[in-house]
Amino acid sequence: xxxxxxTKPDRQKTELFEREFMPHLEALYNFAFKLTFxxxxxxxxxxxxxxxAYRFIHSFAQGTNAKAWLFRIMKNxxxxxxxxxxxxxxxxxxxxxxxxxxxxxxxxxxxxxxxxRAETVRDKLGDxxxxxxxxxxxxxxxxxxxxxxxxxxxxxxxxxxxxxxxTVRSRLHRARNMLKAKLAAYAAQMxxx
Amino acid sequence: MGKLMRWxxxxxxxxxxxxxxxxxxxxxxxxxLDDESTQEDNDYVLKHIDGCYQCYDNYDVERAIREVVQxxxxxxxxxxxxxTEIRQKIEVAK
Numbered sequence: 001x002x003x004x005x006x007t008k009p010d011r012q013k014t015e016l017f018e019r020e021f022m023p024h025l026e027a028l029y030n031f032a033f034k035l036t037f038x039x040x041x042x043x044x045x046x047x048x049x050x051x052x053a054y055r056f057i058h059s060f061a062q063g064t065n066a067k068a069w070l071f072r073i074m075k076n077x078x079x080x081x082x083x084x085x086x087x088x089x090x091x092x093x094x095x096x097x098x099x100x101x102x103x104x105x106x107x108x109x110x111x112x113x114x115x116x117r118a119e120t121v122r123d124k125l126g127d128x129x130x131x132x133x134x135x136x137x138x139x140x141x142x143x144x145x146x147x148x149x150x151x152x153x154x155x156x157x158x159x160x161x162x163x164x165x166x167t168v169r170s171r172l173h174r175a176r177n178m179l180k181a182k183l184a185a186y187a188a189q190m191x192x193x
Numbered sequence: 194m195g196k197l198m199r200w201x202x203x204x205x206x207x208x209x210x211x212x213x214x215x216x217x218x219x220x221x222x223x224x225x226l227d228d229e230s231t232q233e234d235n236d237y238v239l240k241h242i243d244g245c246y247q248c249y250d251n252y253d254v255e256r257a258i259r260e261v262v263q264x265x266x267x268x269x270x271x272x273x274x275x276x277t278e279i280r281q282k283i284e285v286a287k
Binding site: 176 | 220223224227228229254255258259261262263265266267268269270271272275276278279282283286287
């Protein structure tokens with residue numbers, strides 16, 4: 001009887017974990033991979049996030065957004081433990097990109113609009129979009145992933161990232177401009193004007 | 194008839210002409226596609242892009258990029274053994 005009472009909370013925790021958190025592991029792993037660019041680091045980050053979620057499961061309010069709660073834990077774990085050691089590829093400096101396009105040397109994102117719609121170009125753009133997205137600095141990359149891939153609302157993103165909604169909105173706007181600028185450069189390079 | 198004329202204007206009109214509201218409209222287009230805009234903003238955007246080549250193109254490109262990001266983004270499969278390892282670690286942590 002005594003043993004049953006002591007194990008009951010664990011059983012409840014496990015059931016809650018299975019029900020609320022396990023369905024989001026795939027999305028979390030994708031997020032981890034896009035943050036670290038490394039399979040082993042992504043696995044470690046996912047495991048750390050899962051264990052933290054289990055340990056602090058009492059602070060999760062049932063009925064609230066479990067996915068957002070988990071993404072927030074992962075984002076914090078990444079910043080605290082993984083950001084320095086992750087094997088990030090060459091980053092593109094936002095100021096540098098802006099300066100380039102402001103100087104008039106680059107093609108304006110506005111100039112490739114028609115070509116981006118064409119099916120054939122869109123197919124070719126697939127890998128280029130991935131490369132362009134991956135080359136953004138982690139803060140800009142993250143907002144696009146959270147919004148476009150994971151479908152979070154701005155208020156949820158604000159909670160995950162610990163920033164005001166206005167900052168989410170402006171960061172997303174800048175990130176989209178940078179992504180378009182990179183794709184514009186690619187389209188111009190491919191001969192699309 | 195009005196709709197047809199707007200379409201003709203948008204399709205065959207002066208494509209080099211820049212819209213003075215382009216920046217503002219682009220922000221609203223993004224909010225609309227993110228489902229974060231008001232009905233009033235949506236009405237404004239839809240009415241505006243119906244007659245503005247530049248902003249219609251921006252709208253189309255924004256949609257196209259989101260489509261590609263969504264299509265290509267979720268391409269990393271979660272290894273089954275990772276799920277097993279997580280369950281094992283939870284068992285140990287109990």
